[in-house]
Amino acid sequence: MSKTIKLEQKVQAKGHELAAELRELFRSKGIFVVNLIGSPGSGKTTLLQAIAPKVRGRAAVIEGDLATDVDKRRIEEAGLRAHQINTVGACHLDAMMVRDALETFSIEGIDLLFIENVGNLVCPASFELGEDIKVAVVSVTEGDDKPAKYPKAMRVASALIVTKADLLPHVRCDIDRMTRDAREQVPDMPVFVTSAEDGQGVDDLLAWILERARARA
Amino acid sequence: MHEMSFAEEVLDVVLREASAYPDARIGRVRVRVGALLAIEPASLRFSLEAISLDTPAEGAELEIIEEPLDGGAGDGALTIEEIELSE
């Protein structure tokens, strides 16, 4: 004999409600939030340094790393206010860490907040931080198979940002392949080919982010 | 590895529901997972298997339906559809 219990019960990821509260908070303050996901060394901080002078006074950055405040200091040197979260062991940021950060880090007077997640293309894809969009950051030096190998990161991303394009002459990297694989997960996904070294693509990327922010407001 | 925290929540619910039938074992659990959760089915299955040892859910089959992104509330949710008990 067997018996079936019909349930239809939703189970939430831990932190789901908190992320919703954060989203509400950011929205009420008119802040558009971008969560950057990419492997260690993919160029997330350098990209933010390149964006920094263009958004001085209106943007701030929350940095996530296991240890050190190196990235926070780099962002401050580039002219933006920044806060460092050290996750100690955790491979990703979660909503609780962001909420705790906001207890000491003021987000008054800004309309753009970047959150650089812990370097990792896997776990951060699963955690909502109250952001408006996630963007996936992949450098040309990591190998053009990465969008195919990390489909879930692509699926939750609103754009693929290819970094270090100035190095294209030196590495074998097929941008079309990356684009195709990313769009396999999200059709029409915008792809920005950028370099913090020579500045290519950075203005286009920022314009797209600001357009998304306007569209939300 | 957030599959483990989902597995814990699923096991809680399943054991609570099944506690009304003290002689029953849990044969099968069916869940739907939203695309935004980025849950790896194999990892969810492994996590549940590991934590259900020595409970009435030990050895239960976990059926996972992966739902495509549709812009609705289901995208960010894991839904336990049904639990099948066997005597």
Ligand SMILES: Nc1nc2c(ncn2[C@@H]2O[C@H](COP(=O)(O)OP(=O)(O)O)[C@@H](O)[C@H]2O)c(=O)[nH]1
């Ligand atoms: N040539 C070149 N190197 C870059 C570029 N962006 C980052 N890098 C280098 O890549 C390394 C890692 O960058 P970083 O921004 O710290 O990566 P993160 O771990 O993703 O924050 C550093 O040595 C950077 O100088 C770029 O656009 N061009």
Ligand SMILES: [Mg+2]
């Ligand atoms: Mg960094």
